[in-house]
Amino acid sequence: MLAIHIRPMANMGDDVPDRIAEAAARQSLQRRIPEVSEPVEFEAAVARAGAKGILLHNTPDLQMLEECAYTDEIGLFVGPEGGWSAAELRSAAEAGMRMAQLGPYRLRSETAGIVAVARARAVMDAGGRRRKV
Numbered sequence: 001m002l003a004i005h006i007r008p009m010a011n012m013g014d015d016v017p018d019r020i021a022e023a024a025a026r027q028s029l030q031r032r033i034p035e036v037s038e039p040v041e042f043e044a045a046v047a048r049a050g051a052k053g054i055l056l057h058n059t060p061d062l063q064m065l066e067e068c069a070y071t072d073e074i075g076l077f078v079g080p081e082g083g084w085s086a087a088e089l090r091s092a093a094e095a096g097m098r099m100a101q102l103g104p105y106r107l108r109s110e111t112a113g114i115v116a117v118a119r120a121r122a123v124m125d126a127g128g129r130r131r132k133v
Contacts, residue, residue: 042088046095049075053097056083056116062101069100069120076120078113 001009025033046053053079054068077092084085084092 031076033123034094043091045075045077046088046091046097049095049097049100051096053077053092053095054120055079055084055089055092055099056102056112057089058101058106059099060101062099063100065100065116065119066123068098068101069123074120074124076113076116078109078116081109112131 021034021036025031039127040048052071052073054065055076056065056079077097079088089099102119122125
């Protein structure tokens, strides 16, 4: 599993410091440590991701993540513990982001991020090509 870049959103706190990214890379035997940038506001992150973004939302009528993790590069958006607001969902849709789910079980944000990257990498690497998540 390879994450190239981690960009926390401003409203999610400081839960992803560089030392954790470094330790995680070492533990998973990755040669490259993901870059952890300064937090950004949701609107800026959505604008940057655009159509490459996949917003994970716990709604049963959405497609599964594996059904939309097929492009060369994606940006995964894992929501806060309380879920996405209506305004955030609207902003993501207006930016052209796809929306997907991880399944019927609600996961904690920190767990959902790990699960999402692992599942997206599995789909993206199925053709033998390394792609950015």
